[in-house]
Amino acid sequence: MTGLLLEDVVIVLDGRELMRLSESIAPGEILTVMGPSGSGKSSLLAYVGGFLPASFQARGNIVLSGKQLNNQPAHERHTGILFQDPLLFPHMSVGENLLFAIPSSIKGASRRRLAEKALSQAGLDEFFDRDPATLSGGQKARVALMRVLVSQPRALLLDEPFSKLDAGRRDQIRRFVFDEAKRQNLPILLVTHDKADADAAGGKIVDLDQ
Secondary structure (H helix, E strand, O other): OOOEEEEEEEEEEOOEEEEEEEEEEOOOOEEEEEOOOOOOHHHHHHHHHOOOOOOEEEEEEEEEOOEEOOOOOHHHOOEEEEOOOOOOOOOOOHHHHHHHHOOOOOOOHHHHHHHHHHHHHOOOOOOOOOOHHHOOHHHHHHHHHHHHHHOOOOEEEEEOOOOOOOHHHHHHHHHHHHHHHHHOOOOEEEEEOOHHHHHHHOOEEEEOOO
């Protein structure tokens, strides 16, 4: 299948099963997994992305765009992830943060043009040389998303990326993230404890509490 398939995925910690999930996410669709802290939400994303800590055990097939990922290293899985914090490199300008993520197959002046186009799409024209420390929380969130998208992922993983935004900006950034990911036709896996995130996503919701 195209999209992202999670087949009989089980996450275990210290012999205790945290979660069990079988779902498929088509390109342009959002699957939301809800649950409290400790329910295995972030561990699910880590398993899909290939960076699950050794203290966890996991099993189940992960298939992205028809390719099984289970034995692939993280850097070959082509999954982009956004965390609660933007995690912009402080020693790089805004533009340099984006250039860092652009695949090495894109050469020369095309790299700069791609980074500037991404910033323009995010409403951040003329921000290429800005210090990330001078940005607002919403601006940092937009830069973090565009940095993920210029890396040309095949799926987007969202680990409560809106939870630290102020209430007045949260809905705007949430809509921007969803719209941009859908525009690139990516399957999107969102984990959150916030019902408002799930409602805004508009797709299927899996509640680990139930």
